[in-house]
Amino acid sequence: MAKMEDRLDTMAQRLDEINEKMMDPSVVGDRRQMSKLGREANELTPIIEVYNEYKTATAELADAKELLKESDAEIIEMAKLEISELEPRIEEYVSKLELLLVPTDPNDSHNAFVEIRGAAGGDEANIFAGDLFRMYSKYADSKGWRIEVSDAEDSEAGGFSIICFKVTGQHAYGTLKYESGSHRVQRVPKTESQGRIQTSTATVLVYPELDEEDFDIDMNDLEIETMRASGAGGQHVNKTDSAVRIVHKPTGIVVKCQDGRSQHENRATALATIAARVKEERQREIDMKNDAERKTKIGTGDRAEKIRTYNYPQNRVTDHRIGYSVNQLDRIIDGRLEDLMNALSTADQQAKLAGESL
Secondary structure, X not given: OHHHHHHXXXXXXXXXXXXXXXXXXXXXXXXXXXXXXXXXXXXXXXXXXXXXXXXXXXXXXXXXXXXXXXXXXXXXXXXXXXXXXXXXXXHHHHHXXXXXXXXXXXXOOOOEEEEEEXXXXXXXXXXXXXXXXXXXXXXXXXXXXXXXXXXXXXXXXXXXXXXXXXXXXXXXXXXXXXXXXXXXXXXXOOOOOOOOOEEEEEEEEEEEOOOHHHOOOOHHHEEEEEEOOOOOOOOOOOOOOOEEEEEEOOOOEEEEEOOOOOHHHHHXXXXXXXXXXXXXXXXXXXXXXXXXXXXXXXXXXXXXXXXXXXXXXXXXXXXXXOOEEEOOHHXXXXXXXXXXXXXXXXXXXXXXXOOOOO
């Protein structure tokens, strides 16, 4: 515990330094530095809050043990009662701190980019992609996050063949990163006259927004073109060449942004998005080399390859990675994801404590 306390003392000192810096007029005027310091403070604060509670409890325990030396039987009895309450509480604080000190992804505090694509199942897969987008939109709204759609290709039957958006908010990527993968839906399509259940899939890819100083992409590797925006929408659609399409030639990654108010805005969004996508792809390649058996984040979209199943006839959602299953599909598809997200985060922390990964 002594080593853990030394580490926590260093973190508490760092949090004090950050708070002082964030009151410095020269720092307050630097938006980028304030954002970076704010993210670090948000990561440290919950840890130090628990640590302070732990220190208060251990100090009270030490005082209570001192009272055992008194000659007054009533005082000794009160001290024993206090000790019996404090010792299990301190054990809980230690357990919490061990979890909180599990190494975290430095990108967890960043905003997130999300791509949802209809996969196996034709029109029903695209409709399901639309359902997932609404689910995440409602969840983001409940968290006070903001969603900005950068590109969307509507499906004639409803939903989207692809929709790309940015989620801006505290710990957005750290929360949503577990959503990357193939999502499977089992239900009777509206077009099915015989009442037969169909299985369809949509893939979700989540990756973090990078800090501007991390934009290490080589502009010579990019092919940038402008075009007229397509689809229903604002005043610029089909009137000006405001849409921007960028191809990263070495990887073949393509990003298209058309929902901004101007070509300049779409270009900036597209550059930020493709830089994040390329970094994500590089990390995926590293992970694949380190573990040849590990599958990619989103898989192929095949019906048999899934991280989660949404079973409408039984109103059930099952996350196959952690064995989490609840008969609350109606609540979850309505954006009430907090319990599921907490279960995924807890399972990930426990896996890391065991030296594994989710």
